[in-house]
Amino acid sequence: MKKMPEYWDPEIETMPVDDLRKLQEEKLKKLVHYVYENSPFYRKRFDEHGVRPEDIQTLEDVRKLPFTYKQDLRDTYPTGMFCVPNSKLARFHASSGTTGKPTVVGYTHKDIDNWAESLARALTSVGVGKEDILQVSYGYGLFTGGLGAHYGSEKVGATVLPTSSGNTERQLELMKDLGTTSIACTPSYFLYMIETARKEGINIRNDTKLRKGFFGAEPWSEELKRRIEEESGIKAYDIYGTSELSGPLFTECDEQCGIHIWADLFLVEILDPETGEPVPDGETGELVITTLAKEANPLIRYRIKDLTRKLSEPCKCGRTHPRITRISGRSDDMIIVRGINVFPGQVESVLMNIPEVGNHFMIIVDRIGPLDSMKVQIEMHESAFSDKMSDMMALKGKIASALKSVLNLAVEVELVEHGSLPRSEGKSKKVIDKRKI
């Protein structure tokens, strides 16, 4: 028996595409006036760019508008891009500044409502509701992951288990005892949970009620997703959002063919990162988003730097909102080794396809003399260790040639003992670039 599709807001989620475009157009027109009148930053940026709010009449006119960047949030730190006075703000979040100042994002009450609404639609689209116990193992605090997942889950009526990240043995105990059915965290943290569960003698598949996981906040590959599903027996879904847009906002629906981006709240463009021109639907480009409903700090054509593809054909779930595919990497994460572009995600895809390889690896880039070198330290699968030197050499050769065929680059492979690479409770670090140290 096939269960009927269920929607959180059927009217919006299945709105005919033409009506949805109309709605976006109306909202965009209002938005440009709103930011021009309320934010000195936007007024100045529009003026410099020679564009006035009246110039925006159709959805296509969005291309007349200037881009905004993370650097703008830094340059106007802390609240220079905001459109509302402090008295209207309900909350701040901030992202950790790995270089320099953090970026601060403000929310009105309505912004928080829309955030929860967005995630409520998403969770409903994968069948999470009142019967569920959702363990939020994203960090709570200035990072948006924890509170975002928390509000979204509460909105759909699920019971929230706000464990935050860390204290993994305790998390597993609560998962077992309280009957957690779904979890939200980074994919690397869930890998660590699987490993810890094994050590504690807990079989996630048989000893817990966990069936669904929402993983995001760092790019991860299709191959890693398969591994997570095989090793834990759960279904793994992509969850997407960035701190600048709000936090976690979107997931795949149960069809698992892309992440629905709610078009009444956000306008998506996929652009060539070099030229800033749109790429055809289905082709990889940089995700650029305009927030259509945010009050506190709306973003206009914000260059997220995540690389993805847009799918516009209708989804089998009946939702008419466009989808983006799994984030294949961030243009910022790209490392250039001997003139060749390498994404950590490519390395992950190759490694996760090799059964003898464990779940953890580290890329180390260095410069020896005039030449760049790239080494990958790879943990072996627990069951794959062999005393025979010849077996290990053969495995190293197999991995190196698999990497070479994808990256077009000779890579040194170092096999390390299971458990020797650092584990992460949040976003994991997969690259050490010694050239920058």
Ligand SMILES: [Zn+2]
């Ligand atoms: Zn769908």
